[in-house]
Amino acid sequence: MVSFFEASLSELSVHRVGNKQQDEFYVLSDKSMHIQDELLNQLLKQYFLTPYQKVNEIYRFTHPNNDLSLNEVFHFVEEVFTNSELFHENSKKIATYLYEISNHPKIKSGEVYVVYFENVQIEGDLHDAIGIFKSETKESYLKVSPAQNGFTISYEQEAININKLDKGCLIFNTEKEEGYKVAVIDQTNRNGEAVYWKDEFLKLKVRNDNFNQTQNILGVYKSFVTEKLDEEFEVEKTDKIDLLNRSMKYFKEKESFDLDEFANEVIANPEGIALFKDYKQSYEQEFETPIADTFDISNAAVKKQAKDFKSVLKLDKNFHVYIHGNKQLIEKGYDGEKDMNYYKIFFNEES
Template identity: 65%
Template sequence: MIASFEASMSQLSIHRVGNKLQDEFYILSDEPMGITDEVLNKLLMQYFLSAFEKVNEVYHFMHSSELNLNDMFHFAGEIFNDQARFHEVSQQITKYLYDSTNHPKIKSGELYVALFKDVQLEGELLDAIGIFKSENKETYLKVFPDKGGFNLEYEENGINIHKLDKGCLIFNADKAEGYKVLVIDQTNRSNEAVYWKDDFLKLKIRNDSFNQTINTLSIYKNFVTQKIDEEFELSKADKIDLLNKSMKYFKDNDTFDMDEFTGEVLGNPQAIESFKTYKQQYEQDYETEIASTFDISDAAVKKQGKVYKSVLKLDHNFHIYIHGDKKLIEKGFDDDKAMNYYKVYFKEEA
């Protein structure tokens, strides 16, 4: 999503955030970092920004009652309005993250707050505030010549610059909507990790064509895999067929139309009504409106295609990949063997 070949880092402050539930504390640096080494500066730029080059989702800060009450929106505004206060505000951000650390399993780590110039987002060069947290440390080996041969040293608790644990970029654009924000959370694998995006940043996804496409495909996938069983009796093959139909619709069309989509993909009036009700509940729960019509994003379809499963797993013996006409596969039960079976029709082997 971003391009950083013209970007530069004008300020950097480093602090440390512990876990208050583990009786750990935060440590604030007295002064910002002065980076004079060009190689170190390039390594930091790579560490901070390279992971965002593949991030497509744009978020906005949000608050249930008043946007100005979102702490991170407030801090970002203070820095953009007066860059001389950068280090002071970075300390306030560190304290706020510490207060947001509300699960005993959240790891302590260093917090980097950086100010960038000329980061390109959606064709526009913008100032951006970067907030990054390193939680996972690694051990590195160093090989060097020694007495006609080689020797080894190691360094513990090093940081892999190719693995950014957590980060966000806040761009000085769309302030009235809550600024443009990109976010990364590589350790978001369990409930304790959602604090970064939900508790600390408090973000909502921007409602553009990319996110409309992502959300609609995600809602439909969850409906088919989790909800539809409550009202209809469907085999796994039937569910895969419904998922394949939806993906085909999004690949074949430039514009999404809710009535057209549900008619082509679901067909059954009861199933259509059930899906629309499910969609409305999602909109209420996440305070996000999904439009009835919108332009389909090819990038979003490609991304969601990776998580749409078309594999029918049968015990530990067979995997059937279903990509085409579901009518060419039949399910039955063999009374003699007391086992289910699938019958597959085809013209020739590939």
């Protein structure tokens, strides 16, 4: 979804932000940098942009009062997109604001990089983009150098691994009125304090497009099959796997989703259909995430979710049975002599 083979790194500002609650401070640079060294420029682009090649979800800036101008980062970025000469001054405002909201005791200090890119591609179009990145994890590196009659070994402490971006966001100069297109990375804090980056600092919401609609309905359906059904019905594991397989078949074969069509073809049980629709509605209310009854299916979202739709029947620690097709070809039984359950599997050829 994001690629940077045509991208150029135009300007870079580096600051350091501590944890305010721990009485740490922040340090702001006096001026920005224009990286002339071609190798360093490429390494920085690799460090900042490579992780976004695997990002599918796109976010938008938001604000609780529905006034985008009150979103601090949106405001700073908008000023830069309007007048690039204000880049460094607003990068300092961004770093200062990040410091002000760094109040969780587990938030780590680190360098903050604000970068202006040109010609970054997202969803097939080229746009200028502003990147905000934070490096929190430091590592030690060995350096081996040739010397007279051999080699010398030295080390670098507190160095940054360019293959591990801790936190970042890319804000694309498009669709400003809707809150821009924003891609996000957060590799270090996945629980608790993680909300400070995406929710408190950036104040983002997921863009409600076909990708997210597809991903959300598949996630709701999987949760419905694996968790909710057991509360109302006695459902065999093979039946659950069959329901998941049929749903994935539907999404791979159809171009668009229709709730009634999906329910009738996949669930095919009036009580189950009513229960699923109620479950979907409860999800929408709880998470304030409406899912349309009809929308075009995103193949990228289907491919991503397919990895989580397991069709494996695990039998003790002895066997894993993969069920991909006709559920009628597997039967469950009980052997009284051995006092054990069993499955009978029918097939034509062994390969």
